[in-house]
Amino acid sequence: MSVVNEVTLKKMLKQYKYRDLTVREITYVISQYKDLKPVMDAYVFNDGSSRDLMSLTGTVPVSYRGKLAEWT
Template structure:
């Protein structure tokens, strides 16, 4: 715990509590590591903060997955809740949903109702694991089309248009599975 306290910038208001909580987290979550780095806030200002970065285990459909996360601790922590993100690897994409936005920021009632008297990092990670077990925040990135596949698809579409006598502004009308036409708002120009 002393090594974490030494690592923690002196600008933290409750250094001892922060160091103690970080120590407990890295004891229970072996794949999370304390990291010091600049955090960029939405308004553009930056601050040198501690984060916990790595993976946490999440059970989804009876299988354990390691979900990459990063929890930033502001200098006012534990008075303020951590700023939490899902950090997908290059082989993953973020799945935007009820609890994760398109930037990967985690939004939970637990964070919105944060209280330094009743909340801590281990409890937060348990809540995150449970929520992500119900609705995973990442998935495997679909394979990228190669340039050749993209060119072939474009050539096939152009050939179809020429064979059917369609010009560039032709409309494609689709039907639904029940053979009912889509509403006008859902039609597209090809």
């Protein structure tokens, strides 16, 4: 998914309790870090239960000792 808009995010997050807040925050973060992409995936908890959760995947630029490095 190359371009993610608010409508797409709202559909992906339809079961989130604080969906509108989450959409605003994700929209802000991906506008600042263009390489990050939202991904829905099943997360399995220690008790064996699972939920679909969103994560951001990609590369974040980081300044280290005055040089720009990228962390994945």
